[in-house]
Amino acid sequence: MTFIDKRAIIIGGSLGGLFAGVLLRSIGWEVDIYERSPSSLGSRGGGIVLQPEILQAFNRAKVSYELPFGVTAYERLYLEADGSIAEKMLMRQTQTSWNLIYNTLLSHFPAEHYHQGKQLADLQQHKEKATAIFADGTEATGDLLIGADGAGSIVRQKLLPNYNPSYAGYIAYRGLVGERELDKKTAELLTDRFVFQQIPNSHILQYVIPGEKESLEPGKRRFNWVWYVNYDEATELPKLLTDKEGKRHTYSISPGAIATDVKQQMQKYAQSVLAPPMQKLIAVTREPFIQSVLDLAVPQMTFNRIALVGDAAFIPRPHTASGVSKGAVNAMTLADALVEHDHNVTKALAAWETNQLKFGMYLKDRGQALGDRSQFSYGKERIKNFSNLIA
Numbered sequence: 001m002t003f004i005d006k007r008a009i010i011i012g013g014s015l016g017g018l019f020a021g022v023l024l025r026s027i028g029w030e031v032d033i034y035e036r037s038p039s040s041l042g043s044r045g046g047g048i049v050l051q052p053e054i055l056q057a058f059n060r061a062k063v064s065y066e067l068p069f070g071v072t073a074y075e076r077l078y079l080e081a082d083g084s085i086a087e088k089m090l091m092r093q094t095q096t097s098w099n100l101i102y103n104t105l106l107s108h109f110p111a112e113h114y115h116q117g118k119q120l121a122d123l124q125q126h127k128e129k130a131t132a133i134f135a136d137g138t139e140a141t142g143d144l145l146i147g148a149d150g151a152g153s154i155v156r157q158k159l160l161p162n163y164n165p166s167y168a169g170y171i172a173y174r175g176l177v178g179e180r181e182l183d184k185k186t187a188e189l190l191t192d193r194f195v196f197q198q199i200p201n202s203h204i205l206q207y208v209i210p211g212e213k214e215s216l217e218p219g220k221r222r223f224n225w226v227w228y229v230n231y232d233e234a235t236e237l238p239k240l241l242t243d244k245e246g247k248r249h250t251y252s253i254s255p256g257a258i259a260t261d262v263k264q265q266m267q268k269y270a271q272s273v274l275a276p277p278m279q280k281l282i283a284v285t286r287e288p289f290i291q292s293v294l295d296l297a298v299p300q301m302t303f304n305r306i307a308l309v310g311d312a313a314f315i316p317r318p319h320t321a322s323g324v325s326k327g328a329v330n331a332m333t334l335a336d337a338l339v340e341h342d343h344n345v346t347k348a349l350a351a352w353e354t355n356q357l358k359f360g361m362y363l364k365d366r367g368q369a370l371g372d373r374s375q376f377s378y379g380k381e382r383i384k385n386f387s388n389l390i391a
C-alpha cells in the first residue's frame with residue numbers, strides 16, 4: 001500500500017479557514033491553521049443568514065451544535081416611509097451570528113493546531129510540497145496549502161497579482177442593538193421578522209440574532225441591521241474609511257472605530273430618508289460599523305498544490321447572503337474531491353476547481369444583479385430628494 005502524506009497548511013483562521021480545517025480533519029488530514037490576528041476574532045461579527053450548507057458542513061465534520069442555531073423570523077415585512085407596513089409575506093428563516101459560527105467551529109478545532117499572530121509573507125511550491133513563509137521568519141510546509149485569507153489575500157496576490165477586489169459603489173452601515181435598548185413599540189415591530197425598507201438607490205434590512213454570549217433568550221438577543229448607501233469612491237469613500245484616530249482602512253471600519261462626524265452624518269441622513277422604526281434603531285446603535293461592498297471573481301482557484309477558498313477567491317455581494325455558506329461549500333466539496341481521488345492533491349484540486357469556479361461566478365453575477373437593481377436604478381448617486389423621483 002502506498003503511504004500518502006496528508007498535511008494541510010491553511011492561511012487564515014476565520015470562517016473559510018475553519019470550515020476547510022474541520023472538513024479536512026474529518027477525512028483524516030493533519031491540519032494547521034495560521035491566522036494573522038494575534039487575538040481572538042470572536043467578538044466582532046454581526047448577523048448571518050443561516051443557509052443550510054452551514055449546518056451540513058457541521059454535520060459532515062461532526063461539529064456539535066445545539067438547535068435552534070439562531071433566531072427564527074416568521075415573516076418578511078416591507079415598510080413605507082412613514083413606518084406603516086407596505087407588504088407582509090409569510091417566510092420562515094433562521095438568522096444567526098458570525099460569533100456563534102466562529103466559536104462553534106473553533107471549539108471543534110484543536111487549539112494546538114490553530115496558530116495566531118502568524119502573518120503569511122510569501123509562498124513556495126516544490127514538486128510535492130508547498131511552503132508558507134511567515135512575517136516572523138518561520139515556515140510551515142504541507143502537501144496542500146489553502147489560501148483562506150479573505151478579501152486582501154496574500155496567497156491570491158502572489159499567484160494572481162492582477163486580481164483584486166473592486167468597490168461596488170456602495171457601503172453597508174451596520175449595527176447591533178440589544179433587545180431592551182429599543183422602545184417597546186419599535187421592538188415589537190422588529191421582533192420575529194425580517195424587516196426591509198426600500199428607498200430609491202438604497203435599502204435597509206434588520207433581523208434578530210443571538211445576543212451577548214450567544215444568548216437566544218428573548219430580551220437578551222440583538223437587532224442586527226444593515227443599510228446600503230451609495231458613496232463615490234474617489235471623493236467620499238476615503239473619509240468613511242478613516243477611523244476616529246485618523247487611520248485609513250482598506251475595506252471596513254470596526255465597531256467602536258467609526259469617526260464621530262461620519263456617525264453623525266449617517267444618523268442625520270437616516271432621519272431624512274428612513275422610516276421612523278429604522279431611524280430609531282440607528283439612533284440607539286452605540287457602535288455602528290462599516291463594510292465596503294466589494295466585487296471579486298478569480299479565473300483560477302488552484303495552482304498545483306495551492307487552493308483559494310472563501311473570500312480570497314470570490315466575493316459575492318451580501319444580498320446573496322452567501323459569504324459564509326460559500327466557504328462551507330468550498331470546504332465540503334474539497335474534502336469530497338480528495339477522498340474521490342485517493343488524496344492525490346493535484347488530481348483532486350483539478351477536479352474540484354471547475355464546479356467551484358462556476359459556483360463562485362453564479363453567486364457573483366446574482367449578487368451584482370440584485371445590488372445594482374437596488375442601488376443604481378436612479379443612477380449611481382445617493383438620493384437626497386425623493387420627491388423628484390416619486391413625482
Ligand SMILES: Cc1cc2nc3c(=O)[nH]c(=O)nc-3n(C[C@H](O)[C@H](O)[C@H](O)COP(=O)(O)OP(=O)(O)OC[C@H]3O[C@@H](n4cnc5c(N)ncnc54)[C@H](O)[C@@H]3O)c2cc1C
Pocket residue numbers: 011012013014015016017034035036037041044045046047048098118119120121148149150151152153154309310311312318323324327
Ligand atoms: C472579525 C470578522 C467579522 C465578520 N463579520 C461578518 C458579519 O457580521 N457578517 C458577514 O456577512 N460577514 C462577516 N465577516 C466576513 C465573513 O466572515 C466572510 O465573508 C466569510 O466568512 C468568508 O470568510 P473568509 O474566511 O473567506 O474570509 P475572512 O472572514 O475575511 O477571513 C480571512 C482571515 O484571514 C486572515 N488573514 C488575512 N491575511 C492573512 C495573512 N497574510 N496571514 C494570515 N492570516 C491572514 C484574516 O485576519 C482573517 O481572519 C466577518 C469577518 C471577520 C474576520
